Amino acid sequence: MEIYLDKGNKSTKSGFGEGVLEAGRKNKNVVGIGADITTSVGMNLFADIFPERFVSLGIAEQNCVGVAAGLALSGKVPVFSTYGVFAALRATDQIRISLCYNDVHVVIGGAHAGISVGPDGATHQALEDIAMMRVLPNMTVISPCDATQAKIATERAILELNGPVYIRFGREAVPDFTDNDQDFKIGKGQLLADGTDVTIAATGHMVWEALEACRLLKEENISARVINIHTIKPIDEEIILKAAKETGAIVTAEEHQIYGGFGSAVAEVLVKNNPVPMEFVGMPDCFGESGKPEELMQKYGLIAINIVDKVKQVMKRK
Amino acid sequence: MLLFFTFRIKINFYNFVTLIYLEMNYIKKHTIDELADLAISIRKDVVRALKVAGSGHLGGSLGLADVFTVLYFNRMRHNPDNPAWPDRDRLILSIGHVAPVFYTALAHAGYFPIDELQTLRKLGSRLQGHPGRDHHLPGIELSAGSLGQGLSVAVGMALAAKMDNADWKVYTIHGDGELQEGSIWEAAMSAAHHKLDSLIALVDSNKVQIDGRVSDVMEIEPLAEKWRSFGWAVFECDGNSIGGLVETYQKAEKISGKPSVIIAHTLMGKGVKSIEGDYRWHGRAPNAKESEDFIREIEG
Numbered sequence: 001m002e003i004y005l006d007k008g009n010k011s012t013k014s015g016f017g018e019g020v021l022e023a024g025r026k027n028k029n030v031v032g033i034g035a036d037i038t039t040s041v042g043m044n045l046f047a048d049i050f051p052e053r054f055v056s057l058g059i060a061e062q063n064c065v066g067v068a069a070g071l072a073l074s075g076k077v078p079v080f081s082t083y084g085v086f087a088a089l090r091a092t093d094q095i096r097i098s099l100c101y102n103d104v105h106v107v108i109g110g111a112h113a114g115i116s117v118g119p120d121g122a123t124h125q126a127l128e129d130i131a132m133m134r135v136l137p138n139m140t141v142i143s144p145c146d147a148t149q150a151k152i153a154t155e156r157a158i159l160e161l162n163g164p165v166y167i168r169f170g171r172e173a174v175p176d177f178t179d180n181d182q183d184f185k186i187g188k189g190q191l192l193a194d195g196t197d198v199t200i201a202a203t204g205h206m207v208w209e210a211l212e213a214c215r216l217l218k219e220e221n222i223s224a225r226v227i228n229i230h231t232i233k234p235i236d237e238e239i240i241l242k243a244a245k246e247t248g249a250i251v252t253a254e255e256h257q258i259y260g261g262f263g264s265a266v267a268e269v270l271v272k273n274n275p276v277p278m279e280f281v282g283m284p285d286c287f288g289e290s291g292k293p294e295e296l297m298q299k300y301g302l303i304a305i306n307i308v309d310k311v312k313q314v315m316k317r318k
Numbered sequence: 319m320l321l322f323f324t325f326r327i328k329i330n331f332y333n334f335v336t337l338i339y340l341e342m343n344y345i346k347k348h349t350i351d352e353l354a355d356l357a358i359s360i361r362k363d364v365v366r367a368l369k370v371a372g373s374g375h376l377g378g379s380l381g382l383a384d385v386f387t388v389l390y391f392n393r394m395r396h397n398p399d400n401p402a403w404p405d406r407d408r409l410i411l412s413i414g415h416v417a418p419v420f421y422t423a424l425a426h427a428g429y430f431p432i433d434e435l436q437t438l439r440k441l442g443s444r445l446q447g448h449p450g451r452d453h454h455l456p457g458i459e460l461s462a463g464s465l466g467q468g469l470s471v472a473v474g475m476a477l478a479a480k481m482d483n484a485d486w487k488v489y490t491i492h493g494d495g496e497l498q499e500g501s502i503w504e505a506a507m508s509a510a511h512h513k514l515d516s517l518i519a520l521v522d523s524n525k526v527q528i529d530g531r532v533s534d535v536m537e538i539e540p541l542a543e544k545w546r547s548f549g550w551a552v553f554e555c556d557g558n559s560i561g562g563l564v565e566t567y568q569k570a571e572k573i574s575g576k577p578s579v580i581i582a583h584t585l586m587g588k589g590v591k592s593i594e595g596d597y598r599w600h601g602r603a604p605n606a607k608e609s610e611d612f613i614r615e616i617e618g
Contacts, residue, residue, distance in 0.1 A: 031478075031481070052481070053481070055477060055512070057508050058507070058508070058511075060501075060504035060507070060508065062466075062467075062470065062500075062501040062504055063470045063473070063501060063504035063505050063507075063508055065470070066467050066468075066469070066470020066471045066473070066474065066501070066505065067470050067471070067473050067474035067477065067505075067508065068474060069460075069470070069471045069474060070470065070471035070472060070473060070474020070475040070476075070477070070478065071474040071475070071477060071478050072474070073459065073460065073471070073474070073475060074474070074475045074478030074479065074482075075404075075478065075482075076478050076481070078474070093464055093467075094467055094470070094501070096464075097461065097462065097463070097464045097467060098460075098462075098467050098470070098471055101450065101451075101452070101461045102451055102460060102461045103451075103452065
């Protein structure tokens with residue numbers, strides 16, 4: 001098993017901010033859109049260096065998305081970021097029609113995603129955004145696992161993709177463990193640890209927890225494969241089906257509702273091809289609350305030991 | 319040697335002129351009389367298309383025939399032979415349901431054959447019930463139909479033009495009922511904040527919506543004051559007067575430092591006396607008999 005070491009904690013949002021800046025340096029058509037929390041989402045890096053390409057639109061997510069569509073239709077490459085919960089859910093109809101139906105290249109940064117946004121409480125915790133975004137035709141949904149990957153994913157999404165893109169990232173500092181020169185392709189999962197008894201397919205912050213779970217399981221002589229599915233749509237069917245065939249059971253892990261999100265996307269792949277036993281780690285169909293990020297992750301069953309428990313359950317069903 | 323250079327310069331000059339001619343070969347500015355005749359033809363083709371379609375929005379389409387005629391045949395800089403011309407003026411139809419008059423104006427301008435209007439709303443047609451760019455009909459800037467979104471997109475376009483120091487304009491068309499959507503006012507606020515004087519919106523003020531009179535369903539007055547307080551230059555005119563529309567657009571195009579809105583007072587069903595102002599014709603299409611009668615009424 002490869003050893004992934006925490007290079008130090010860093011938020012995935014800082015990776016997003018660096019990615020936007022880097023893309024802005026390489027393509028003069030990149031335009032940033034701010035909705036009042038520019039610094040908080042890391043876009044100040046871009047705005048400070050390219051003020052003439054940054055547009056402040058205030059707390060008006062619906063308008064931000066429409067304006068982004070208009071910019072894209074006129075040759076710009078707009079990047080818009082705010083709280084994932086407001087970007088994805090308040091402006092869903094604008095995303096559906098103005099972005100997706102028009103199939104314009106706009107990158108939406110869904111910031112402060114998951115329950116780890118902590119003390120702000122339920123209203124600000126994006127736990128349904130993956131589900132909302134992945135049902136939309138033409139949409140690409142990306143959920144990087146750490147700051148380094150967030151930077152690479154953001155830059156590639158802006159510079160290389162076409163059509164609308166939703167990139168999800170968190171606010172809290174979390175382990176930064178992937179390499180700058182990692183093999184990263186949008187739409188291709190990553191094998192982080194090989195194993196034969198079970199597969200843990202994880203996305204976003206839960207990838208680190210999955211690696212932790214893998215270490216814990218090894219102590220109990222359970223060989224767990226860990227795959228990082230950073231692109232939820234289009235999903236990498238190949239890596240999932242290979243894992244199903246070779247390990248015979250899958251546990252998914254996401255910082256999102258279990259209904260309709262990443263786990264459901266994996267289940268859709270399995271059900272039509274090779275329906276091996278499966279368990280889900282995610283928010284159990286309820287709203288979050290205030291608390292420290294680690295307290296909430298623990299309370300709602302989103303840490304390594306919860307993945308270990310689900311692994312044991314799923315293995316009984318093999 | 320001198321002769322050679324003169325010759326070269328001449329060639330280059332002709333190339334340049336040819337290029338300019340190809341790029342600028344947009345629709346000529348029609349006279350008021352020509353526009354009036356065109357509006358009649360467009361109204362008749364709207365009725366014909368809706369009869370064949372069997373469903374669609376007749377009232378609003380007839381009410382806006384004069385606005386579309388003025389925009390496509392007098393005000394806008396565009397070239398049907400080159401719909402993607404970067405310097406063209408843009409038209410954003412925020413109320414996609416009046417697609418019949420939009421398509422008819424595009425066809426008359428030469429974007430596609432007039433015969434194709436007969437495919438309106440049919441399976442496989444480029445003429446979707448609400449405009450869809452995915453069906454590749456030339457001349458459509460935006461797939462739209464969900465109310466309240468077009469003004470935001472227009473703001474994005476005007477911002478892009480401003481960043482590029484381009485001189486093209488963005489014209490939008492909204493319904494009065496559509497102004498009940500909150501997102502319109504988010505967009506209105508942002509257009510004024512960013513001083514987008516290349517943006518000229520038009521409100522089709524026909525005072526009716528599906529449930530009845532706008533003032534009964536949800537009052538939007540005082541409308542001019544609302545726009546003015548949002549930082550817009552506001553104009554009002556008879557939206558069924560070709561001369562009035564041309565004159566008002568000319569004034570709006572001269573405004574600098576702020577966006578403009580034209581509140582155009584129109585009559586739903588305009589041109590067909592027997593249905594003028596009748597909100598029941600908002601979302602109806604005529605049958606064969608009605609269509610014959612309506613065309614006769616339009617011809618007067």
